[in-house]
Amino acid sequence: MGGTMNRSELIAELARSAGLPSEGARLAIEALFGTTVDAGLIAGVLRRGDRVHLAGFGTFEARARKERTGHNPHTGQRLVIPAAVAPVFRAGTTLKSALRSS
Secondary structure (H helix, E strand, C coil): CCCCCCHHHHHHHHHHHHCCCHHHHHHHHHHHHCCCCCCCHHHHHHHCCCCEEECCCEEEEEEEECCEEEECCCCCCEEEECCEEEEEEEECHHHHHHHHCC
């Protein structure tokens, strides 16, 4: 496997592969993913309760998790993990195939 691509590297790669100026690529990445809690198109769609489906790539959705009991691994003490809404990504067929063939 390789390393980790950070935001600035992703922007540079998008600019190079799409032939965009760096500023245009930066604006596109920020519009999709955001840089704050309230920003980003994907997060906004999920907050509304909708899904983002990108054919072949995958689906982003928000799923409700019920309250459950867990334990502190250091002390063994039981604790209640509150109900929450969590983002979930399911990879599409094309993305899965691309990773298998690499």
